[in-house]
Amino acid sequence: MIIPPLAAESIFHLGNFAITNSYINSTIVVLIFLVVGFLVKRGFSKQKDNAPRGFLNFVESLVELLLSYMDKVTHGRDKSIKFLPIVGTLFFFILVSNWMGILPGIGSIGIWQVHQGEVELIPMFRPANADLNMTLAMALFVVTASHFLGIAAIGFFKYANKFIKLGDLWHAFKTLNPITILTAFIEFFVGFIEIISEVAKVLSLSLRLFGNIFAGEVLLTVIGSLIAFFVPLPFIALELLVGVVQALVFAMLTLAYLTVATTEMHSHAKRDTEDIEPTPAF
């Protein structure tokens, strides 16, 4: 039994660029998406009346389902459609790569390589999200995109006022009410905590996905090496569930961050219950 190591292993090198086993898996997922996207595009342009059939119908129902879930967070179909490209892509990419991780052969088919002086079996495939680089890249993209979209939606100075609340402080001083000024000072420092929470968002998004998928891979390896037949089946079913839940959590958190970033804050008088993590309004 070889328990998968924490970092993805490189299979071969293209120049200086190490191709890891996770990278192979994510490339396969991207290729699947290219093919499916091409087929769907061709199907929709060929379609005569406005009624999709077969596979197109399935794809359309998936998009509809996703949109109906997104509406519960954004409270508006136009905003859901605006964020669908980011959130939907992430959701389906994570879902497909998670589910690919429990296919037979992933983590078990490999090549023998000399690794730290010993000959070891290096798996050819490893779930794409069992590599921290992958999830970190997605989390960084999400948080950066939320900032850029926030600036684009409500303007730079209003957006900056969410973190460095000099504007609110100035408005509070103009009222000359000591309680308001005190509240504004406290909120000024809460703004700095918000900056830290932006970094924490990246950490928690990436580590949650990585931890769940990597732990699932280790669990399946251990159970599969204990008893090969029938006993791993419930664990595989569990991994199916974990795969879809983690994809949903990542996508919904992405959507929540995007929604919070692009929503204008209320004036400071109304905003008395605010916690550190910006929870979206449901």
Added chain:
Amino acid sequence: MDAETMTTLAKAIAIAVGGAMPALGIGLIGAKAMESIGRNPEAADKLFVPMLLGMAFAEAIAIYALVVTFTL
């Protein structure tokens, strides 16, 4: 107790407390969601996404504890 033992103990306490409290929070969220579904079964669809988001935010604390444990 020497420094190394203390570090190991600190790591253990960090992940134990940092794991137990979010677990309690997630359990409470799940319990309340189940209770609400029991009271009003039609609300199950509406509850699912907010429940999941609440659980994710509670789980984030456990992840911070894990990061702290690794950096200790």
